[in-house]
Amino acid sequence: MSAKASTAARIAEEAAAAPLCAVFRRHLRSVRLKYTPERAGVLDAIIERDGLFEVEELLNDLRDRRLRISKATVYRTLRLLQDAGIIMPAQIDARQSHYQLVYGRAPRDQMVCVRTGRVIEFTDPEIRTLRDRICRRAGWAPVTHRLQIFGVSPEDAGAEPPAS
Amino acid sequence: MSAKASTAARIAEEAAAAPLCAVFRRHLRSVRLKYTPERAGVLDAIIERDGLFEVEELLNDLRDRRLRISKATVYRTLRLLQDAGIIMPAQIDARQSHYQLVYGRAPRDQMVCVRTGRVIEFTDPEIRTLRDRICRRAGWAPVTHRLQIFGVSPEDAGAEPPAS
DNA sequence: GTGCGTGCAAAGACTTTGCACGTAC
DNA sequence: GTACGTGCAAAGTCTTTGCACGCAC
Numbered sequence: 584m585s586a587k588a589s590t591a592a593r594i595a596e597e598a599a600a601a602p603l604c605a606v607f608r609r610h611l612r613s614v615r616l617k618y619t620p621e622r623a624g625v626l627d628a629i630i631e632r633d634g635l636f637e638v639e640e641l642l643n644d645l646r647d648r649r650l651r652i653s654k655a656t657v658y659r660t661l662r663l664l665q666d667a668g669i670i671m672p673a674q675i676d677a678r679q680s681h682y683q684l685v686y687g688r689a690p691r692d693q694m695v696c697v698r699t700g701r702v703i704e705f706t707d708p709e710i711r712t713l714r715d716r717i718c719r720r721a722g723w724a725p726v727t728h729r730l731q732i733f734g735v736s737p738e739d740a741g742a743e744p745p746a747s
Numbered sequence: 748m749s750a751k752a753s754t755a756a757r758i759a760e761e762a763a764a765a766p767l768c769a770v771f772r773r774h775l776r777s778v779r780l781k782y783t784p785e786r787a788g789v790l791d792a793i794i795e796r797d798g799l800f801e802v803e804e805l806l807n808d809l810r811d812r813r814l815r816i817s818k819a820t821v822y823r824t825l826r827l828l829q830d831a832g833i834i835m836p837a838q839i840d841a842r843q844s845h846y847q848l849v850y851g852r853a854p855r856d857q858m859v860c861v862r863t864g865r866v867i868e869f870t871d872p873e874i875r876t877l878r879d880r881i882c883r884r885a886g887w888a889p890v891t892h893r894l895q896i897f898g899v900s901p902e903d904a905g906a907e908p909p910a911s
Numbered sequence: 912g913t914g915c916g917t918g919c920a921a922a923g924a925c926t927t928t929g930c931a932c933g934t935a936c
Numbered sequence: 937g938t939a940c941g942t943g944c945a946a947a948g949t950c951t952t953t954g955c956a957c958g959c960a961c
Contacts, residue, residue: 617935619941638925653943658926674838678924678951694882697890705885709877714896717871718858723898726861730894732878734887781960783916802950817918822951842926844950917958927948933941 603630603669606686610667624650625660626669634691634704635673635683671727675702685727692730698739767794767833770850774831788814789824790833798855798868799837799847835891839866849891856894862903 607626608618628644629636638657645652661682664670673681675695683691689711691704710730718725771790772782792808793800802821809816825846828834837845839859847855853875855868874894882889 615940617940621942651943654925655927655944656942659941672841674841677836677838677844680841680925694885694887696887703885705881707877707881713871713873713877717869718896718898721858721867721869722901723858723860723896724904725896725898728894728896730892732882732887732889732892734882734889737886740888779915781915785917815918818950819919819952820917823916842949913961915958915960917956919955921952921954923950923952925949925951927946929946930944932943935940936938 603686607664607667607669610669611663614666616663621650621652621656622660622663624648624652625657626664629664629670629682629684633684635675635681635693635702638680638682671729673729675731676700690727690729692732694732694734694736696736696739697733698735701736701739703736767850771828771831771833774833775827778830780827785814785816785820786824786827788812788816789821790828793828793834793846793848797848799839799845799857799866801843801845803843835893837893839895840864854891854893856896858896858898858900860900860903861897862899865900865903867900 604618604623604626607622611618611622624645625641628641628648631644632640638661641657642654645657661670665672665682667686669684669686670682671685673683673693675681675693689706689708691706692710694703694705695701710728714728715725768782768787768790771786775782775786788809789805792805792812795808796804802825805821806818809821825834829836829846831850833848833850834846835849837847837857839845839857853870853872855870856874858867858869859865860867874892878892879889
């Protein structure tokens with residue numbers, strides 16, 4: 584990806600990110616809950632992470648920002664954000680819990696290197712087209728999808744398999 | 748899927764299933780481990796399950812067959828089967844651990860109903876083609892993939908969202 | 912007798928829950 | 937004062953590990 588394309592993508596994402604807190608607020612109101620500083624803090628940290636993140640990272644980020652938000656609250660907020668359709672579990676790895684920001688952006692697909700575990704995110708419009716075609720044939724209404732391609736990246740082709 | 752197609756598929760799968768224990772045995776030998784009755788029992792139970800399964804189901808199946816194989820051994824065997832490339836984690840749900848049989852069969856993709864959590868497996872050749880094209884462009888060597896399409900199935904269109 | 916395999920129970924990693932206290936309308 | 941939110945610690949769920957015993961070559 585060129586620097587130019589990446590910059591354009593970032594600007595587009597920042598524009599999309601702006602209303603996220605509004606989306607969250609709207610959802611909370613609809614279920615009669617409040618938009619508290621803790622909840623806002625968690626969402627902000629997620630937006631900063633831009634895409635894929637782990638709970639552990641989020642907790643660190645919040646700690647770094649001197650926001651003292653308990654683990655319990657973070658987990659509770661993650662569930663609310665899921666309900667709001669803002670994030671979804673990414674499930675890269677069974678042990679660690681990864682989530683990804685999904686609201687207002689095309690689903691990010693992942694290529695995972697089976698040698699090193701390295702994850703590269705990408706979006707391919709053809710996947711979406713194919714997904715919608717498959718759904719149409721089956722009579723389903725598509726909502727989103729998750730695609731993980733496992734393979735060996737050229738950089739890691741000589742690497743040892745991970746310790747696991 | 749018609750009864751005829753399903754029968755044909757089953758026969759094909761049974762043919763493919765036969766050598767699975769040989770594949771496992773070969774892998775075990777290559778890492779200087781033994782093909783024990785416990786390990787065979789776990790693999791058999793997985794083959795019976797045909798595709799997607801959870802650890803809990805496996806444990807029940809083994810118990811039903813009066814095979815007393817401890818949970819620890821099942822988990823240890825699952826790891827070996829993963830190493831052998833026979834199964835892989837399916838990660839449908841963060842809580843339950845799902846696995847799927849992958850050796851010698853096209854990866855099964857899943858459509859997950861967001862209303863009910865119902866999972867339907869399918870295989871679409873175009874997905875594989877697209878996957879390989881994406882890999883080629885990126886210089887990766889494809890190994891396998893996992894695709895989950897989330898949507899609303901026609902049968903469940905009126906259903907309540909799950910309790911979660 | 913060395914190496915591997917197993918079951919059991921304990922320990923781990925991560926997540927959820929119960930509870931008491933706070934705060935806002 | 938009612939309803940919701942939070943932190944803390946405890947409980948829970950699922951998985952892995954430590955250890956002693958057993959078996960096979």
